[in-house]
Amino acid sequence: MEKGGATKIDLNRDGVENLSGRVHLLPCCIKHDGPTEVSNYFKPKPSGVVGEDGLQLQQSHFRGRLLEGTSLQLPNNYSGFVLGKKNSSSKSVDSSDSWETLARFKHITYWNHDCVPSQNDDFFRAFHWITVAEALHNPVTPEELASFTL
Amino acid sequence: MGSEATLPEWASEPCIMGIDEAGRGPVLGPMVYACLYCPLSYKKTLATLSFADSKTLKEEKREELFEALKANDSIGWAVDVIDPKELSAKMLKKNKINLNEISHDSAMGLVDRVLKIGVLLTEVYIDTVGDPGKYEAKMSKNFPSIKFVVAKKADSLYPVVSGASIAAKVTRDRAVREWVLDETADNIQRNFGSGYPGDPATKSWLENHKHSIFGFPTLVRFSWGTCSTYFKSGAEVLWESDLDEDGNGNNSNGKRQLKLNNMGFTSSKKRSEEIESSGKGRSRFFQARKLEHLTHF
Incomplete structure:
Protein backbone atom coordinates (compact mmCIF):
# COMPACT_ATOMS: atom_id res chain seq x y z
CA MET A 1 0.00 0.00 0.00
CA GLU A 2 1.38 3.40 -0.89
CA LYS A 3 0.25 6.68 0.54
CA GLY A 4 -1.84 8.85 -1.70
CA GLY A 5 -3.18 5.81 -3.51
CA ALA A 6 -6.82 5.78 -4.53
CA THR A 7 -9.35 5.62 -1.70
CA LYS A 8 -12.30 3.43 -2.36
CA ILE A 9 -15.58 4.25 -0.66
CA ASP A 10 -18.49 1.94 -1.01
CA LEU A 11 -21.65 3.98 -0.38
CA ASN A 12 -24.38 1.48 0.15
CA ARG A 13 -27.86 2.79 0.87
CA ASP A 14 -29.71 -0.47 1.02
CA GLY A 15 -29.59 -3.08 3.71
CA VAL A 16 -27.63 -0.95 6.19
CA GLU A 17 -29.04 0.31 9.47
CA ASN A 18 -30.84 3.64 9.36
CA LEU A 19 -29.63 5.79 12.27
CA SER A 20 -31.99 8.72 11.63
CA GLY A 21 -32.76 10.44 14.94
CA ARG A 22 -29.89 8.70 16.69
CA VAL A 23 -26.97 10.72 15.37
CA HIS A 24 -25.89 13.54 17.67
CA LEU A 25 -23.33 16.25 17.05
CA LEU A 26 -22.05 17.46 20.44
CA PRO A 27 -20.16 20.71 21.08
CA CYS A 28 -17.26 18.79 22.56
CA CYS A 29 -14.66 16.22 21.74
CA ILE A 30 -15.03 12.93 23.61
CA LYS A 31 -11.74 11.08 23.57
CA HIS A 32 -13.26 7.70 23.01
CA ASP A 33 -13.88 5.70 19.87
CA GLY A 34 -16.32 2.88 20.25
CA PRO A 35 -19.73 1.89 21.47
CA THR A 36 -21.31 3.17 24.68
CA GLU A 37 -24.76 3.16 26.29
CA VAL A 38 -26.05 6.33 24.61
CA SER A 39 -29.76 5.55 24.81
CA ASN A 40 -29.53 4.70 28.52
CA TYR A 41 -27.69 7.86 29.52
CA PHE A 42 -28.37 10.54 26.91
CA LYS A 43 -32.03 11.55 27.16
CA PRO A 44 -33.05 14.43 24.89
CA LYS A 45 -36.43 15.99 25.66
CA PRO A 46 -38.42 18.60 23.75
CA SER A 47 -37.79 21.90 25.53
CA GLY A 48 -41.35 23.01 24.83
CA VAL A 49 -40.12 26.14 23.09
CA VAL A 50 -39.94 26.85 19.40
CA GLY A 51 -36.78 28.68 18.35
CA GLU A 52 -36.23 31.23 15.63
CA ASP A 53 -37.40 30.16 12.16
CA GLY A 54 -39.59 27.54 13.80
CA LEU A 55 -36.75 25.27 14.92
CA GLN A 56 -38.07 22.54 17.23
CA LEU A 57 -35.80 22.76 20.26
CA GLN A 58 -34.65 19.97 22.53
CA GLN A 59 -32.65 19.83 25.74
CA SER A 60 -30.32 17.23 27.12
CA HIS A 61 -27.45 16.99 29.58
CA PHE A 62 -23.96 15.69 29.11
CA ARG A 63 -21.34 15.63 31.86
CA GLY A 64 -23.44 18.04 33.87
CA ARG A 65 -23.82 20.64 31.13
CA LEU A 66 -27.11 21.72 29.65
CA LEU A 67 -27.19 21.16 25.91
CA GLU A 68 -29.69 22.87 23.62
CA GLY A 69 -30.33 21.08 20.38
CA THR A 70 -32.43 20.73 17.29
CA SER A 71 -32.91 17.99 14.76
CA LEU A 72 -31.89 18.80 11.23
CA GLN A 73 -32.97 17.00 8.10
CA LEU A 74 -30.22 16.60 5.55
CA PRO A 75 -31.00 18.29 2.21
CA ASN A 76 -32.80 16.39 -0.52
CA ASN A 77 -30.57 14.06 -2.48
CA TYR A 78 -28.06 13.98 0.38
CA SER A 79 -27.56 11.25 2.96
CA GLY A 80 -25.30 10.84 5.94
CA PHE A 81 -23.09 7.77 6.04
CA VAL A 82 -21.18 6.05 8.82
CA LEU A 83 -18.13 4.50 7.23
CA GLY A 84 -15.79 1.86 8.53
CA LYS A 85 -12.54 0.54 7.13
CA LYS A 86 -13.06 -2.60 5.14
CA ASN A 87 -11.69 -5.66 6.81
CA SER A 88 -8.27 -6.08 5.19
CA SER A 89 -7.93 -9.76 5.91
CA SER A 90 -8.13 -10.42 2.19
CA LYS A 91 -5.08 -10.44 -0.06
CA SER A 92 -6.05 -7.33 -2.03
CA VAL A 93 -3.33 -4.68 -1.85
CA ASP A 94 -5.47 -1.55 -1.64
CA SER A 95 -7.93 -2.95 0.90
CA SER A 96 -6.47 -0.91 3.77
CA ASP A 97 -7.77 2.25 2.10
CA SER A 98 -11.12 0.89 1.33
CA TRP A 99 -14.26 1.98 3.20
CA GLU A 100 -17.64 0.46 3.52
CA THR A 101 -21.00 1.79 4.74
CA LEU A 102 -21.94 0.68 8.23
CA ALA A 103 -25.05 2.83 8.62
CA ARG A 104 -26.78 5.82 7.10
CA PHE A 105 -28.95 8.68 8.35
CA LYS A 106 -31.22 11.43 7.03
CA HIS A 107 -31.42 13.44 10.28
CA ILE A 108 -28.79 14.69 12.67
CA THR A 109 -29.38 16.32 16.05
CA TYR A 110 -27.10 19.21 16.58
CA TRP A 111 -26.29 20.47 20.11
CA ASN A 112 -24.96 23.71 21.55
CA HIS A 113 -23.73 24.27 25.10
CA ASP A 114 -25.45 27.21 26.75
CA CYS A 115 -27.09 28.71 23.69
CA VAL A 116 -30.13 27.80 21.67
CA PRO A 117 -29.40 26.57 18.13
CA SER A 118 -29.93 29.16 15.44
CA GLN A 119 -29.79 29.24 11.65
CA ASN A 120 -26.79 31.53 12.06
CA ASP A 121 -24.68 28.81 13.67
CA ASP A 122 -21.70 27.63 11.63
CA PHE A 123 -23.15 24.17 11.35
CA PHE A 124 -26.32 25.42 9.66
CA ARG A 125 -24.38 27.82 7.51
CA ALA A 126 -22.15 25.00 6.27
CA PHE A 127 -25.14 23.75 4.30
CA HIS A 128 -25.07 26.94 2.21
CA TRP A 129 -22.32 25.22 0.27
CA ILE A 130 -24.84 22.81 -1.19
CA THR A 131 -26.75 25.65 -2.86
CA VAL A 132 -23.53 27.21 -4.09
CA ALA A 133 -22.24 23.87 -5.37
CA GLU A 134 -25.44 23.25 -7.30
CA ALA A 135 -25.22 26.64 -8.95
CA LEU A 136 -21.60 25.99 -9.85
CA HIS A 137 -21.96 22.48 -11.13
CA ASN A 138 -25.37 22.35 -12.81
CA PRO A 139 -24.85 22.24 -16.57
CA VAL A 140 -26.13 25.28 -18.41
CA THR A 141 -28.48 24.53 -21.29
CA PRO A 142 -28.16 26.39 -24.58
CA GLU A 143 -31.58 27.92 -23.91
CA GLU A 144 -30.47 29.32 -20.57
CA LEU A 145 -27.33 30.67 -22.16
CA ALA A 146 -29.40 32.36 -24.86
CA SER A 147 -31.68 34.00 -22.34
CA PHE A 148 -28.65 35.54 -20.57
CA THR A 149 -27.21 37.23 -23.66
CA LEU A 150 -27.10 40.95 -23.39
CA MET B 1 -45.23 22.15 46.44
CA GLY B 2 -46.75 23.88 49.46
CA SER B 3 -49.93 25.03 51.12
CA GLU B 4 -50.71 27.73 48.53
CA ALA B 5 -53.88 26.06 47.27
CA THR B 6 -55.98 27.74 49.94
CA LEU B 7 -55.33 31.27 51.10
CA PRO B 8 -55.63 31.33 54.91
CA GLU B 9 -58.01 33.89 56.42
CA TRP B 10 -55.14 35.40 58.41
CA ALA B 11 -53.21 36.21 55.21
CA SER B 12 -54.15 39.88 55.41
CA GLU B 13 -52.74 40.20 58.94
CA PRO B 14 -49.03 41.08 59.25
CA CYS B 15 -47.14 37.81 58.82
CA ILE B 16 -43.67 36.50 59.56
CA MET B 17 -41.80 33.95 57.47
CA GLY B 18 -38.69 31.81 57.90
CA ILE B 19 -36.54 30.48 55.04
CA ASP B 20 -33.99 27.67 55.22
CA GLU B 21 -32.35 25.13 52.96
CA ALA B 22 -31.43 21.47 52.99
CA GLY B 23 -28.99 19.59 50.76
CA ARG B 24 -26.58 22.39 49.97
CA GLY B 25 -23.43 20.35 50.65
CA PRO B 26 -24.28 16.92 49.18
CA VAL B 27 -22.72 15.83 45.91
CA LEU B 28 -26.00 14.31 44.73
CA GLY B 29 -29.72 14.95 44.77
CA PRO B 30 -31.69 18.18 44.80
CA MET B 31 -31.14 21.25 46.96
CA VAL B 32 -34.38 22.19 48.69
CA TYR B 33 -35.40 25.66 49.84
CA ALA B 34 -38.39 25.88 52.15
CA CYS B 35 -40.34 28.65 53.81
CA LEU B 36 -42.81 28.62 56.66
CA TYR B 37 -45.11 31.55 57.42
CA CYS B 38 -47.70 32.45 60.03
CA PRO B 39 -49.40 35.54 61.41
CA LEU B 40 -47.22 37.68 63.67
CA SER B 41 -49.83 37.13 66.38
CA TYR B 42 -49.04 33.39 66.28
CA LYS B 43 -45.30 33.91 66.89
CA LYS B 44 -45.48 33.09 70.63
CA THR B 45 -47.46 29.88 70.11
CA LEU B 46 -45.10 28.82 67.32
CA ALA B 47 -42.21 28.99 69.80
CA THR B 48 -43.93 26.34 71.93
CA LEU B 49 -44.22 23.80 69.08
CA SER B 50 -40.72 22.42 69.78
CA PHE B 51 -39.38 23.04 66.29
CA ALA B 52 -35.62 22.94 66.47
CA ASP B 53 -32.85 23.04 63.90
CA SER B 54 -33.68 20.02 61.73
CA LYS B 55 -30.11 18.71 61.98
CA THR B 56 -30.46 18.16 65.73
CA LEU B 57 -33.62 16.07 65.32
CA LYS B 58 -33.98 12.40 64.50
CA GLU B 59 -35.56 11.56 61.15
CA GLU B 60 -38.81 10.21 62.65
CA LYS B 61 -39.19 13.32 64.81
CA ARG B 62 -38.70 15.55 61.75
CA GLU B 63 -41.30 13.62 59.78
CA GLU B 64 -43.71 13.91 62.72
CA LEU B 65 -43.15 17.66 63.09
CA PHE B 66 -43.54 18.18 59.34
CA GLU B 67 -46.90 16.41 59.37
CA ALA B 68 -47.93 18.51 62.40
CA LEU B 69 -47.02 21.79 60.72
CA LYS B 70 -48.82 20.78 57.51
CA ALA B 71 -51.96 20.10 59.56
CA ASN B 72 -51.68 23.39 61.48
CA ASP B 73 -54.19 25.97 60.12
CA SER B 74 -52.13 28.87 61.43
CA ILE B 75 -49.09 27.90 59.37
CA GLY B 76 -48.43 28.08 55.64
CA TRP B 77 -45.43 26.62 53.84
CA ALA B 78 -43.83 26.19 50.42
CA VAL B 79 -40.77 24.45 49.01
CA ASP B 80 -38.54 24.93 45.99
CA VAL B 81 -36.83 21.71 44.89
CA ILE B 82 -33.81 22.50 42.73
CA ASP B 83 -32.92 19.57 40.48
CA PRO B 84 -29.26 18.46 40.58
CA LYS B 85 -29.26 18.79 36.77
CA GLU B 86 -30.09 22.47 37.17
CA LEU B 87 -27.35 22.94 39.78
CA SER B 88 -24.74 21.27 37.54
CA ALA B 89 -25.89 23.12 34.43
CA LYS B 90 -25.84 26.56 36.10
CA MET B 91 -22.48 26.01 37.77
CA LEU B 92 -20.95 24.75 34.49
CA LYS B 93 -22.37 27.47 32.23
CA LYS B 94 -20.02 29.62 30.21
CA ASN B 95 -20.93 32.43 32.61
CA LYS B 96 -21.01 30.40 35.76
CA ILE B 97 -23.67 30.93 38.38
CA ASN B 98 -22.37 29.99 41.82
CA LEU B 99 -24.29 28.15 44.49
CA ASN B 100 -24.80 31.30 46.60
CA GLU B 101 -26.54 33.05 43.72
CA ILE B 102 -28.69 29.99 43.06
CA SER B 103 -29.58 29.96 46.78
CA HIS B 104 -30.43 33.66 46.89
CA ASP B 105 -32.59 33.32 43.77
CA SER B 106 -34.47 30.42 45.30
CA ALA B 107 -35.14 32.36 48.53
CA MET B 108 -36.36 35.36 46.52
CA GLY B 109 -38.56 33.06 44.48
CA LEU B 110 -40.21 31.80 47.67
CA VAL B 111 -40.83 35.32 49.01
CA ASP B 112 -42.29 36.23 45.65
CA ARG B 113 -44.58 33.19 45.57
CA VAL B 114 -45.95 33.83 49.06
CA LEU B 115 -46.52 37.54 48.35
CA LYS B 116 -48.27 36.68 45.08
CA ILE B 117 -50.82 34.39 46.71
CA GLY B 118 -51.75 37.36 48.91
CA VAL B 119 -49.94 36.89 52.23
CA LEU B 120 -49.00 40.16 53.93
CA LEU B 121 -45.36 39.47 54.79
CA THR B 122 -43.79 42.01 57.11
CA GLU B 123 -40.79 40.17 58.56
CA VAL B 124 -38.69 37.43 56.91
CA TYR B 125 -35.97 35.49 58.73
CA ILE B 126 -33.32 33.69 56.69
CA ASP B 127 -30.44 31.41 57.56
CA THR B 128 -27.54 33.05 55.75
CA VAL B 129 -25.63 31.83 52.75
CA GLY B 130 -22.47 33.87 52.23
CA ASP B 131 -22.15 37.30 53.84
CA PRO B 132 -25.31 38.08 55.89
CA GLY B 133 -25.06 41.85 55.36
CA LYS B 134 -24.88 41.64 51.58
CA TYR B 135 -27.62 39.00 51.47
CA GLU B 136 -29.90 41.15 53.63
CA ALA B 137 -29.26 44.19 51.43
CA LYS B 138 -30.05 42.18 48.29
CA MET B 139 -33.34 40.94 49.75
CA SER B 140 -34.35 44.39 51.05
CA LYS B 141 -33.66 45.93 47.68
CA ASN B 142 -35.93 43.42 45.95
CA PHE B 143 -38.70 43.54 48.54
CA PRO B 144 -38.62 47.03 50.14
CA SER B 145 -41.83 46.51 52.10
CA ILE B 146 -40.40 43.61 54.13
CA LYS B 147 -38.02 43.70 57.08
CA PHE B 148 -35.36 41.02 56.56
CA VAL B 149 -33.27 39.40 59.27
CA VAL B 150 -30.45 37.38 57.72
CA ALA B 151 -28.31 35.60 60.29
CA LYS B 152 -25.94 32.73 60.88
CA LYS B 153 -27.60 29.85 62.74
CA ALA B 154 -31.02 31.43 62.16
CA ASP B 155 -32.38 27.87 62.09
CA SER B 156 -31.67 27.51 65.81
CA LEU B 157 -32.39 31.13 66.75
CA TYR B 158 -35.83 31.64 65.24
CA PRO B 159 -38.58 29.00 65.52
CA VAL B 160 -40.09 30.14 62.20
CA VAL B 161 -36.74 29.28 60.51
CA SER B 162 -36.48 25.99 62.45
CA GLY B 163 -39.90 25.08 61.03
CA ALA B 164 -38.70 25.93 57.52
CA SER B 165 -35.59 23.81 58.05
CA ILE B 166 -37.78 20.83 58.96
CA ALA B 167 -39.88 21.27 55.81
CA ALA B 168 -36.69 21.55 53.73
CA LYS B 169 -34.92 18.57 55.28
CA VAL B 170 -37.92 16.23 55.12
CA THR B 171 -38.63 17.24 51.51
CA ARG B 172 -35.01 16.71 50.50
CA ASP B 173 -34.83 13.28 52.18
CA ARG B 174 -38.07 12.16 50.56
CA ALA B 175 -36.97 13.49 47.17
CA VAL B 176 -33.74 11.49 47.31
CA ARG B 177 -35.53 8.38 48.56
CA GLU B 178 -38.13 8.57 45.78
CA TRP B 179 -35.83 9.93 43.10
CA VAL B 180 -36.79 8.82 39.59
CA LEU B 181 -33.56 8.34 37.70
CA ASP B 182 -33.33 9.64 34.14
CA GLU B 183 -31.02 6.83 33.18
CA THR B 184 -32.43 3.53 32.03
CA ALA B 185 -29.31 1.44 32.59
CA ASP B 186 -30.47 -1.50 34.69
CA ASN B 187 -27.45 -1.70 36.99
CA ILE B 188 -28.14 1.51 38.94
CA GLN B 189 -28.52 0.99 42.69
CA ARG B 190 -30.41 3.28 45.06
CA ASN B 191 -28.13 3.12 48.09
CA PHE B 192 -27.04 6.76 47.69
CA GLY B 193 -26.28 7.32 51.36
CA SER B 194 -26.79 10.83 52.71
CA GLY B 195 -25.22 12.37 49.63
CA TYR B 196 -22.51 14.10 51.65
CA PRO B 197 -19.10 13.60 50.02
CA GLY B 198 -17.66 12.21 53.27
CA ASP B 199 -20.36 9.56 53.76
Missing part, protein backbone atom coordinates in the same frame (compact mmCIF):
# COMPACT_ATOMS: atom_id res chain seq x y z
CA PRO B 200 -18.85 6.09 53.07
CA ALA B 201 -22.16 4.92 51.52
CA THR B 202 -22.18 7.89 49.13
CA LYS B 203 -18.49 7.35 48.30
CA SER B 204 -19.03 3.74 47.37
CA TRP B 205 -22.17 4.58 45.38
CA LEU B 206 -20.15 7.13 43.37
CA GLU B 207 -17.36 4.62 42.84
CA ASN B 208 -19.84 1.99 41.61
CA HIS B 209 -21.79 4.33 39.33
CA LYS B 210 -19.10 6.30 37.55
CA HIS B 211 -19.31 5.91 33.79
CA SER B 212 -16.31 6.35 31.51
CA ILE B 213 -18.29 8.38 28.95
CA PHE B 214 -21.25 9.95 30.74
CA GLY B 215 -19.52 10.51 34.08
CA PHE B 216 -22.46 9.75 36.38
CA PRO B 217 -26.24 9.54 36.37
CA THR B 218 -27.70 13.09 36.33
CA LEU B 219 -28.64 12.75 40.02
CA VAL B 220 -25.01 13.69 40.70
CA ARG B 221 -23.88 17.32 40.83
CA PHE B 222 -21.12 17.29 38.25
CA SER B 223 -19.88 20.69 39.37
CA TRP B 224 -18.77 19.37 42.78
CA GLY B 225 -15.02 19.04 43.27
CA THR B 226 -15.57 15.56 44.72
CA CYS B 227 -16.45 14.27 41.26
CA SER B 228 -13.03 15.02 39.78
CA THR B 229 -11.33 12.01 41.35
CA TYR B 230 -13.89 9.73 39.76
CA PHE B 231 -13.47 11.17 36.27
CA LYS B 232 -9.73 10.56 36.07
CA SER B 233 -10.21 7.04 34.77
CA GLY B 234 -12.93 8.06 32.27
CA ALA B 235 -12.71 9.39 28.74
CA GLU B 236 -11.46 12.95 28.47
CA VAL B 237 -13.95 15.50 27.15
CA LEU B 238 -12.91 18.83 25.60
CA TRP B 239 -15.58 21.51 25.24
CA GLU B 240 -15.71 24.11 22.48
CA SER B 241 -17.16 26.58 24.94
CA ASP B 242 -14.08 26.32 27.19
CA LEU B 243 -11.93 27.74 24.43
CA ASP B 244 -11.68 31.46 23.90
CA GLU B 245 -11.44 32.97 20.44
CA ASP B 246 -7.73 32.21 20.13
CA GLY B 247 -8.38 28.62 21.00
CA ASN B 248 -6.95 28.91 24.50
CA GLY B 249 -8.53 27.22 27.44
CA ASN B 250 -10.47 29.66 29.55
CA ASN B 251 -9.75 28.75 33.14
CA SER B 252 -11.79 31.28 35.07
CA ASN B 253 -13.43 28.78 37.33
CA GLY B 254 -14.53 29.10 40.95
CA LYS B 255 -12.68 27.12 43.59
CA ARG B 256 -15.40 24.59 44.24
CA GLN B 257 -16.09 24.13 40.60
CA LEU B 258 -14.36 21.55 38.57
CA LYS B 259 -13.06 21.66 35.06
CA LEU B 260 -14.16 18.33 33.75
CA ASN B 261 -11.83 18.63 30.84
CA ASN B 262 -8.56 19.82 32.28
CA MET B 263 -6.96 16.45 32.49
CA GLY B 264 -4.06 15.55 30.26
CA PHE B 265 -4.57 17.97 27.38
CA THR B 266 -1.62 18.98 25.28
CA SER B 267 -1.03 22.43 23.85
CA SER B 268 -4.01 24.72 23.46
CA LYS B 269 -3.35 25.14 19.71
CA LYS B 270 -3.72 21.46 19.19
CA ARG B 271 -6.91 21.37 21.21
CA SER B 272 -8.80 23.80 19.03
CA GLU B 273 -7.74 21.96 15.90
CA GLU B 274 -8.93 18.70 17.31
CA ILE B 275 -12.29 20.15 18.11
CA GLU B 276 -13.33 21.96 15.01
CA SER B 277 -12.34 22.67 11.46
CA SER B 278 -11.02 26.13 10.87
CA GLY B 279 -11.29 26.45 7.11
CA LYS B 280 -7.83 28.05 7.34
CA GLY B 281 -6.28 29.28 4.11
CA ARG B 282 -9.51 29.04 2.14
CA SER B 283 -11.98 31.60 0.87
CA ARG B 284 -13.88 33.52 3.54
CA PHE B 285 -17.05 31.73 2.50
CA PHE B 286 -15.52 28.48 3.76
CA GLN B 287 -13.74 30.03 6.74
CA ALA B 288 -16.98 31.52 8.03
CA ARG B 289 -18.65 28.14 7.80
CA LYS B 290 -15.75 26.11 9.13
CA LEU B 291 -15.65 24.05 5.96
CA GLU B 292 -12.41 22.28 5.21
CA HIS B 293 -11.23 20.50 2.12
CA LEU B 294 -10.76 16.84 2.89
CA THR B 295 -8.19 15.22 0.64
CA HIS B 296 -7.73 11.90 2.36
CA PHE B 297 -9.00 10.03 5.35
